[in-house]
Amino acid sequence: MKILILGAGVVGVTTAWYLAEEGHDVTIIDRQPGVALETSYGNAGQISPGYATPWAMPGLPLKAARWLLQKESPLVIRPGALTPMGLRFMMQVLSNCTHHAYDINKGRMLRIAEYSRDCLIKLREKTGIQYEGRQKGLIQLFRTQAQMDHAQEDMRLLDENGVPHEFLSMQEILAHEPGLEGARARLMGGLRLPGDESGDSFLFTKHLAEKAAARGVKFRFRVQIDALDAASDAIYGVRTSEGRLTADAYVLAMGSYAPRFLKPLNIKMPVYPVKGYSLTAPITDPTRVPTATVNDESFKVAITRFDQRVRIGGTAELTGYRTQLSPDRRATLERSFSELFGGADLRQATYWTGLRPCTPDGTPIIGPAGRYRNLWLNAGHGTLGWTMACGAGQLLAHRISGKKTEIPALDLSIDRYTA
Numbered sequence: 001m002k003i004l005i006l007g008a009g010v011v012g013v014t015t016a017w018y019l020a021e022e023g024h025d026v027t028i029i030d031r032q033p034g035v036a037l038e039t040s041y042g043n044a045g046q047i048s049p050g051y052a053t054p055w056a057m058p059g060l061p062l063k064a065a066r067w068l069l070q071k072e073s074p075l076v077i078r079p080g081a082l083t084p085m086g087l088r089f090m091m092q093v094l095s096n097c098t099h100h101a102y103d104i105n106k107g108r109m110l111r112i113a114e115y116s117r118d119c120l121i122k123l124r125e126k127t128g129i130q131y132e133g134r135q136k137g138l139i140q141l142f143r144t145q146a147q148m149d150h151a152q153e154d155m156r157l158l159d160e161n162g163v164p165h166e167f168l169s170m171q172e173i174l175a176h177e178p179g180l181e182g183a184r185a186r187l188m189g190g191l192r193l194p195g196d197e198s199g200d201s202f203l204f205t206k207h208l209a210e211k212a213a214a215r216g217v218k219f220r221f222r223v224q225i226d227a228l229d230a231a232s233d234a235i236y237g238v239r240t241s242e243g244r245l246t247a248d249a250y251v252l253a254m255g256s257y258a259p260r261f262l263k264p265l266n267i268k269m270p271v272y273p274v275k276g277y278s279l280t281a282p283i284t285d286p287t288r289v290p291t292a293t294v295n296d297e298s299f300k301v302a303i304t305r306f307d308q309r310v311r312i313g314g315t316a317e318l319t320g321y322r323t324q325l326s327p328d329r330r331a332t333l334e335r336s337f338s339e340l341f342g343g344a345d346l347r348q349a350t351y352w353t354g355l356r357p358c359t360p361d362g363t364p365i366i367g368p369a370g371r372y373r374n375l376w377l378n379a380g381h382g383t384l385g386w387t388m389a390c391g392a393g394q395l396l397a398h399r400i401s402g403k404k405t406e407i408p409a410l411d412l413s414i415d416r417y418t419a
Contacts, residue, residue, distance in 0.1 A: 006225055010040040017211070026212075076316070142190060201385075223240050259271050274316050279350065296340060299315075312336065
């Protein structure tokens with residue numbers, strides 16, 4: 001089957017890889033000059049199935065109200081978010097802040113994230129792909145008793161889904177991450193997820209694209225995608241800056257921009273661009289940076305070790321599709337890192353921002369696009385695009401090929417919003 005994939009981020013490229021393995025003739029198009037140059041480029045670097053948690057959770061409304069009053073808040077709502085699309089997204093998030101919805105959504109996210117990590121392991125063993133990866137687990141760091149108490153609820157769900165985890169004292173944390181010695185007085189404990197990993201998403205996508213090209217996948221860059229041309233029940237072409245491109249099937253893997261192309265088809269895709277930031281700084285003192293990756297629960301900041309660099313990523317900003325860098329967001333990232341570690345030169349850091357494609361329930365949308373029998377969706381992975389990419393790509397490749405999926409997939413499709 002001839003398949004056209006729209007979007008060359010980590011999700012689009014992994015989808016192409018798995019479709020090529022199924023024997024399909026695959027082409028990827030993207031407006032950028034190469035792969036993974038938007039949201040996949042500077043993310044936090046975590047492959048964290050154990051940390052797959054919906055933002056919509058019980059207690060979020062009260063937390064959000066407090067955060068909005070803080071100068072260095074993990075959540076910022078700009079005037080650009082006060083549009084019908086933004087307000088609808090916020091209301092949908094609030095509707096998912098119940099214990100029942102949280103259990104369902106976290107269970108779905110854990111399912112696809114755990115599966116994805118297993119797919120990544122197989123892919124790594126098969127190809128030998130290198131991306132400055134580390135398989136040393138993740139530690140969620142708690143500064144308050146309230147955070148420690150909430151972790152007990154997450155541990156219950158991790159138990160139910162068979163995800164390995166362990167609650168750590170401060171001394172046990174230091175055994176894994178000795179670079180936190182200087183932050184001992186700030187921390188109360190942590191939750192370690194030994195099955196989580198880390199690595200550079202951009203390097204992974206770049207090297208996988210090279211391997212995919214060797215298998216026959218075609219890449220067409222600097223192609224502006226204008227619209228999908230549709231009949232009553234099928235897509236018959238994609239209008240682009242290089243004319244109409246056609247295929248037997250189409251995969252929309254365009255992250256936050258996917259809803260723009262579905263709206264003319266009368267498909268409402270509840271994906272909103274939640275802006276995130278990162279700093280990537282050279283390491284100056286290897287004893288004062290993580291050995292792997294940690295999450296600062298207070299600032300919602302992830303700190304990840306690459307070979308000679310450290311990546312500091314986080315914050316959630318609702319501001320529509322604006323991609324300008326905000327100086328105040330940088331201050332939050334710098335404060336979190338400086339209070340916990342300090343062994344990198346933040347003056348030399350590269351400051352980056354990207355638009356995370358978030359759904360109100362936290363679960364990505366993977367599957368067919370309603371009545372259009374040859375249009376498939378793979379978007380809405382939020383902060384977990386790198387975590388979920390391999391599993392989402394393999395899952396969609398099986399569905400397009402008419403094979404039985406290895407995990408339940410029906411509740412991952414867009415139909416869950418219209419049921």
